[in-house]
Amino acid sequence: MLSRKFIFGLIFIVIIIFISVFLYINISNNDAKNSTSIQDNSKMLTSTDILGKYNNISLKRSELTTQERQTLFEVESQTYNAIENILTKRYYDSLIKDFMKSNNITNSEIAEQMFIQKNSTVTNEQVKKFIKENSENPQLKGKTFEQQMAIVKPYLDSQAAKFLVAQAILNGKIEVSGVSKPLAPKISIDIGNSPSRGPANAQVTIIEFADFQCPFCAKAHPIIEEILNQYKEKVRFVFKNYPLIEIHPEAIPAAIAAECANKQEKYWQMHDSLFENHRKLGEETYVKIAKSIGLKIDEFNKCRKDQQIHDKINAERKYGQTLGINATPAFYINGVQFIGTLPKIELEKIINNELVKH
Structure with missing residues (x-):
């Protein structure tokens, strides 16, 4: 005890x-x-x-x-x-x-x-x-x-x-007066051609920089799914790659698998399956998922060798570094950064606050 x-x-x-x-x-x-x-x-x-x-x-x-x-x-x-x-x-x-x-x-x-x-x-x-x-x-x-x-x-x-x-x-019984509360910088994130769900004109945009091998990102995944199902047209979700290559050897191969699934319009199916299998990522898993979601395997394998796909992922990683990201998952909710897995109740409060502003 x-x-x-x-x-x-x-x-x-x-x-x-x-x-x-x-x-x-x-x-x-x-x-x-x-x-x-x-x-x-x-x-x-x-x-x-x-x-x-x-x-x-x-x-x-x-x-x-x-x-x-x-x-x-x-x-x-x-x-x-x-x-x-x-x-x-x-x-x-x-x-x-x-x-x-x-x-x-x-x-x-x-x-x-x-x-x-x-x-x-x-x-x-x-x-x-x-x-x-x-x-x-x-x-x-x-x-x-x-x-x-x-x-x-x-x-x-x-x-x-x-x-x-x-x-x-x-009631003002606890009040910080020695310093002013710093205002979180609001950053305009370049979404580019990153995969997204929800309307482009949604009142709230959640942009996630994540790594498919990151256990904390995998933990955040079902919470994001619940939020999207709950708020529907009010929230747009954008996913960007931020592979932690120093500690996650399968982060880039997994990101490549997702990008190549996107070429066949099956991005989110691959995205979800990769997080569900984040503990056993590898060649066998990528091919197995590709077959299970109905990808054309020859095209999928050819795509994974395409240097442009590799360059896109590396560019997103470098872009994340310029934003000051030092851990995953990193969320930007209407431009304000939040690092780590956010509890659903906290996400709801932040989103509801943004909806009131609009």
Whole structure:
């Protein structure tokens, strides 16, 4: 059974993740209402700001390359988030201290457990449902029901703590004032002739740079499918190759297989099958998939030797590098970059926010 310290540590991490997503959505949803405030915060980030000099030449933000803008944004975000996390922890710790004082409790771990239980509305039925839906989770698998309950109940109870912290942010009890929140650079991505699904004039465009051998990309694939089925004509999805050739030897061969399937108008069938088989990519798998989706094998094999296909994939990879991509999957949602597999609930919030703007 996991220790209480581990469980409370897990709770705090979950709280921090929730705050980051919640704060991003809340700020975005209030863009119109708080335009004056945002403009004030942006004064430090305007295109006239001079970042520094080299050889007596001033460098302004407006002169940065796309990659430089993204790099600077990431560093500034780390500073902002670090301050926010410190404030959040201090606020949460103060709640526990006040609870200890008002209830004459001297043990902080016991106080935190009681505090969370007091503010939680989680039922046993909800716990049982969670265990059933996550039965393959390594932390739950092989354990007795009582052991699973001991892990899951505190995790779900942490939702109450999330709500308290979220309310504190809304009410201004937690507020970063030392630095301005950096605004994510909005980048115009050249879609070119990349495969896409959904209408060209969709309100939301999701562009993914991915690697067919990347396990995180494979994990993101079914989430994207659900999003496309859910939003239908409101979302356009574009796929671009970004093979991580240093660690994934089959990334380029798989991308070539997909591009050659596209020549026979079977791109998405190959795309889906490659992700489903990302752990066993290789010549045998490519040919097997090609046959199963009805490709003309001779044309498929000839295409895979075409240098133009190789050049297209390498060009997309180099283009991704100029954007500052350093990991996959990399998503651009209406021009704003998000690195890593996004949970469906987070994708929904971002998309819904973009739809409100339009």
